[in-house]
Amino acid sequence: AVGSEICKVAECKRHGPPVRFPFWLQHRQSNHCGYPDSSFQLSCSENKQTLFHLPRSVKMVVQSIYYQKQEILLSHPDTCHYIQLLSLNLSASPFLFLDDIYTPDSGEMENLTLFNCSSVGDHACPITARASNYKYNVNLINCSKWVDIPGVPFGLAFPDSFNLRWSKPMCIECEAQRGSCRLKNNGSTPSQTECYDIPKPKSKRSSKAAAGVILASFLLVLIVIGLYYVYQRQKKKKENQVKIEKFLQDYRSLKPSRYSFADIKRITNDLKDKLGQGGYGTVFKGRLSNDVLVAVKILNVFKGNGEEFVNEVGSMSRIHHVNVARLVGFCADGYNRALVYEYLPNESLEKFIFAAKGDTHVLGWDKLQEIALGIAKGIEYLHQAKLCSKEQSAVSMTAARGTMGYIAPEVLSRNFGNVSYKSDVYSFGMLLLEMVGGRKNIDVTVENMSQVYFPEWAYNHLDNGEEIGLRIENESHSEIARKLTIVGLWCIQWYPVDRPSMKVVIQMLEGKADSLTKPPNPFASADHMTMSASKYKKPIDIELAVIAE
Numbered sequence: 001a002v003g004s005e006i007c008k009v010a011e012c013k014r015h016g017p018p019v020r021f022p023f024w025l026q027h028r029q030s031n032h033c034g035y036p037d038s039s040f041q042l043s044c045s046e047n048k049q050t051l052f053h054l055p056r057s058v059k060m061v062v063q064s065i066y067y068q069k070q071e072i073l074l075s076h077p078d079t080c081h082y083i084q085l086l087s088l089n090l091s092a093s094p095f096l097f098l099d100d101i102y103t104p105d106s107g108e109m110e111n112l113t114l115f116n117c118s119s120v121g122d123h124a125c126p127i128t129a130r131a132s133n134y135k136y137n138v139n140l141i142n143c144s145k146w147v148d149i150p151g152v153p154f155g156l157a158f159p160d161s162f163n164l165r166w167s168k169p170m171c172i173e174c175e176a177q178r179g180s181c182r183l184k185n186n187g188s189t190p191s192q193t194e195c196y197d198i199p200k201p202k203s204k205r206s207s208k209a210a211a212g213v214i215l216a217s218f219l220l221v222l223i224v225i226g227l228y229y230v231y232q233r234q235k236k237k238k239e240n241q242v243k244i245e246k247f248l249q250d251y252r253s254l255k256p257s258r259y260s261f262a263d264i265k266r267i268t269n270d271l272k273d274k275l276g277q278g279g280y281g282t283v284f285k286g287r288l289s290n291d292v293l294v295a296v297k298i299l300n301v302f303k304g305n306g307e308e309f310v311n312e313v314g315s316m317s318r319i320h321h322v323n324v325a326r327l328v329g330f331c332a333d334g335y336n337r338a339l340v341y342e343y344l345p346n347e348s349l350e351k352f353i354f355a356a357k358g359d360t361h362v363l364g365w366d367k368l369q370e371i372a373l374g375i376a377k378g379i380e381y382l383h384q385a386k387l388c389s390k391e392q393s394a395v396s397m398t399a400a401r402g403t404m405g406y407i408a409p410e411v412l413s414r415n416f417g418n419v420s421y422k423s424d425v426y427s428f429g430m431l432l433l434e435m436v437g438g439r440k441n442i443d444v445t446v447e448n449m450s451q452v453y454f455p456e457w458a459y460n461h462l463d464n465g466e467e468i469g470l471r472i473e474n475e476s477h478s479e480i481a482r483k484l485t486i487v488g489l490w491c492i493q494w495y496p497v498d499r500p501s502m503k504v505v506i507q508m509l510e511g512k513a514d515s516l517t518k519p520p521n522p523f524a525s526a527d528h529m530t531m532s533a534s535k536y537k538k539p540i541d542i543e544l545a546v547i548a549e
């Protein structure tokens with residue numbers, strides 16, 4: 001088809017009659033878009049009306065085009081149409097007059113007489129018509145007869161609009177199938193047509209609507225983003241507020257509260273729920289007024305002065321570490337002394353590592369190693385806290401305290417050196433060895449007395465490459481057991497100076513067992529206590545920060 005792509009439907013103004021084949025709109029479409037007969041050429045008037053040209057310059061205004069019926073509804077232009085009637089002749093065009101509104105038997109003709117009424121003063125149209133068959137009450141005073149026009153189609157004589165029907169080209173069938181005709185591109189004469197799908201005009205309205213939709217969606221997205229942004233900001237602000245509140249609350253509760261002994265009794269429900277017994281006192285479960293659970297340690301009969309205790313509490317309250325139970329309060333009431341700690345719900349490690357004979361251990365080797373490292377870091381932190389200022393030393397000692405089995409020899413007797421942070425290293429070493437052995441180091445229930453003291457047994461078996469711990473399942477577990485044993489044995493060296501610092505202990509625990517050297521025999525010195533003590537005494541005094549007595 002000839003340029004069918006560019007033969008889009010055209011119109012003179014918005015909502016004007018759509019122009020397409022067999023018509024074509026001058027200046028807006030190419031002539032090949034219409035049927036090659038000048039009658040089908042339409043044009044636009046200055047005031048955007050669609051004009052239909054009949055032979056001999058008769059111009060009509062196109063009201064509608066009914067493509068499916070092949071009819072065109074025309075009306076007279078504003079100019080005086082009677083004059084045009086003089087020259088109207090449809091015979092040479094493919095159009096037939098059709099007036100099914102007024103004269104069903106279309107084709108009825110009128111003899112029209114035109115009168116010149118210019119003297120009346122209607123300058124726009126000084127012509128008046130009278131049909132011969134219809135004696136309309138036309139005021140003809142001051143009019144003079146001008147001309148008779150015989151055989152004027154009735155519809156043209158009077159009504160404002162009339163229909164014309166075209167018979168060529170014949171596209172009724174194609175239109176019925178919602179298609180449109182176009183010229184066949186074979187140059188045949190007379191021109192032949194073919195049916196095709198009408199290209200949908202890109203209506204300004206729909207493109208405007210599409211633009212509107214896009215704009216609206218864009219705005220909507222902007223609004224949603226804006227709202228989301230505001231929401232996020234509000235949320236963040238709220239979260240920050242909550243964080244600040246929590247921080248302030250924590251800060252407030254960081255300061256240990258002072259309780260009277262009556263308070264302590266109320267908190268512990270009259271010392272009802274005993275959690276355990278330590279070397280310093282008995283521990284009871286309690287509940288503060290805000291439903292926070294605590295562990296209250298009622299200290300054994302307190303002999304020191306009140307000031308010393310309060311100073312110690314002050315130091316302890318500055319200790320904050322994930323692996324150290326936090327002090328939340330204290331009691332210094334008469335001779336009663338108590339320390340209130342945050343409650344740790346997992347009970348004592350003791351319960352997990354000293355399972356009854358035959359019991360399977362709940363904690364695996366990886367967990368044991370993790371716990372050991374956690375404890376080591378907690379002690380290391382405490383040592384740092386103590387060492388940063390000698391004046392603020394957190395703990396002072398007036399007597400050997402602690403649980404037997406963990407107490408370093410120098411704590412029991414000053415013959416073996418001064419009490420220092422290395423005494424804690426010793427206690428930690430004993431704990432490590434108990435964790436490996438899964439039983440108390442000094443276990444009176446063991447039947448074979450040669451295995452009573454586990455650390456010594458473990459030391460003797462290190463060389464033989466035997467498995468130290470029980471419950472070993474695989475290679476990596478055996479490595480952990482070996483590592484914990486070696487570190488434990490380093491920690492329980494008889495002389496404090498031989499023991500590593502907690503910092504080194506952490507490095508050892510974090511490293512591999514292979515990189516550790518076997519420690520000297522910690523038990524060799526025990527047999528020759530006096531001799532060895534004098535041998536080691538000097539360096540101990542030089543190196544270690546002595547804990548004040």
Ligand SMILES: Nc1ncnc2c1ncn2[C@@H]1O[C@H](COP(=O)(O)OP(=O)(O)OP(=O)(O)O)[C@@H](O)[C@H]1O
Nearest residue numbers: 275276277278279280283295341343344348402403
């Ligand atoms: N904060 C706590 N939360 C829960 N239970 C606790 C808490 N503190 C202590 N306990 C329980 O009380 C027991 C005794 O604790 P305590 O600290 O008095 O002694 P210890 O650390 O076992 O020995 P030592 O007196 O030699 O330091 C613990 O074994 C544990 O079961």
